[in-house]
Amino acid sequence: MPRHVLGVESTAHTFSASVVSSKGEILSNVKSVYAAPAGSGIHPIEASKHHAREATHVIEAAMSESGIRPDQLDAVCYSMGPGLGPCLRVGAVVSRTLAGSLGKPLVPVNHAVGHIELGCLLTGTEDPVVLLVSGGHSMVVVCSLGRWRVIGESLDLTVGQLLDQFGRHSGLASPCGRAVEQAAAKSSNYLPLPYSVKGNDVSFSGLLTAAKTLCDQGASFEDVAFSIQETAFAMLVEVTERALAFTGKKEVMVVGGVAANRRLSQMMDDMAVRHGASAKGVPVQYSGDCGAQIAWTGLLAFRSGVRIPIEESSVRQSWRLDTVDVPWRN
Ligand code: AMP
Ligand code: MG
Numbered sequence: 001m002p003r004h005v006l007g008v009e010s011t012a013h014t015f016s017a018s019v020v021s022s023k024g025e026i027l028s029n030v031k032s033v034y035a036a037p038a039g040s041g042i043h044p045i046e047a048s049k050h051h052a053r054e055a056t057h058v059i060e061a062a063m064s065e066s067g068i069r070p071d072q073l074d075a076v077c078y079s080m081g082p083g084l085g086p087c088l089r090v091g092a093v094v095s096r097t098l099a100g101s102l103g104k105p106l107v108p109v110n111h112a113v114g115h116i117e118l119g120c121l122l123t124g125t126e127d128p129v130v131l132l133v134s135g136g137h138s139m140v141v142v143c144s145l146g147r148w149r150v151i152g153e154s155l156d157l158t159v160g161q162l163l164d165q166f167g168r169h170s171g172l173a174s175p176c177g178r179a180v181e182q183a184a185a186k187s188s189n190y191l192p193l194p195y196s197v198k199g200n201d202v203s204f205s206g207l208l209t210a211a212k213t214l215c216d217q218g219a220s221f222e223d224v225a226f227s228i229q230e231t232a233f234a235m236l237v238e239v240t241e242r243a244l245a246f247t248g249k250k251e252v253m254v255v256g257g258v259a260a261n262r263r264l265s266q267m268m269d270d271m272a273v274r275h276g277a278s279a280k281g282v283p284v285q286y287s288g289d290c291g292a293q294i295a296w297t298g299l300l301a302f303r304s305g306v307r308i309p310i311e312e313s314s315v316r317q318s319w320r321l322d323t324v325d326v327p328w329r330n
Helices: 044-066 085-102 111-123 159-169 177-184 205-216 221-247 262-274 291-303
Strands: 004-009 014-021 026-033 075-081 106-110 129-133 138-144 147-153 251-255 278-281
Touching: 004 044, 004 085, 004 291, 014 044, 014 291, 026 044, 026 291, 044 085, 075 085, 075 111, 075 291, 085 106, 106 111, 106 291, 111 129, 111 147, 111 251, 111 278, 111 291, 129 221, 138 221, 147 221, 159 177, 159 205, 159 221, 177 221, 177 262, 205 221, 221 262, 251 262, 262 278
Parallel strands: 004 075, 075 106, 129 251, 251 278
Antiparallel strands: 004 014, 014 026, 129 138, 138 147
16 A cells, blocks of 8 residues: 655745655645745745745645545655744644644655655656755765765855846846846856866855846846856866766766756756766756655655654754765665
8 A cells, every 4th residue: 555645845935735655656746935026035934924824725735636635644744944944934833733633643854855855756866966956055965874965065155046146136036047047048158257166065155246246347147147057057067077976876966946957957967978977857847845855755754764753843944964864775
């Protein structure tokens, strides 16, 4: 008999719920995304109010679309962190209320591990070098000795923040990655920008300042969008390439919201081919934050015995993925 769990995601702009089965079927994945006003980033309290308003309807829709009755669930899984405190707390309260009233176990899930495990499920990747690129993360990660280990990361902004802050500077509404990609596709005029790789880490803050300055000086948005993408993605591909060469792995996987970017996946493909490796990106509809990443990873954790008593089910805003045991990968 397949098992089924409900997963609830609420780390940042997205409130989402999903039901998955132990066969890896995603039976539903319903989302509601908080939209920040043009020119501003996510306001945590406003986003949490959005989540509180949307929670019931999103969860009801996810349950009814899945065809699974609440009493047929084996567990309720929630994103415990990392993320914005007010947003995380809405998901935690809703999930513990549901688990308590249904009499089901509650399973805490690390959101970043969720991006990776869902990516592995959907791409059929087994033991990849992972580039996790999103609003909250820019990391190169591999699994070793029972944990996802960070081989390189951004020392300041994430690449999602880089693209969002660059777009907002020109009046776009966050998240801006898609609009920046569309603008970049209209140019091939590279304007030199700072390229900053330090060991196996990257730094994007100087790149952001230089890109904004170019716009302020009258450079076309398309040219700067093209140049910021070429520079930032080359930095990320360089550190991923070093991790691939060092570990000798044969698979690269790109996950997180920025994995939707076609230029990044093309550059990653070109690099992987040179190493006789495959490069895969999570399908676009699952690249951004979603309940399915929490449900699937929660199911893996639940099968390995992970549970949390309701009275301990707080949130962890700065919960790094390399502190999380992943016993299902032993
Ligand atoms: P996540 O935090 O995983 O939901 O990812 C959100 C981030 O992905 C935001 O910073 C978006 O701007 C970024 N993003 C979404 N689509 C694209 C795209 N096509 N190209 C680049 N970045 C993107
Ligand atoms: Mg995310």
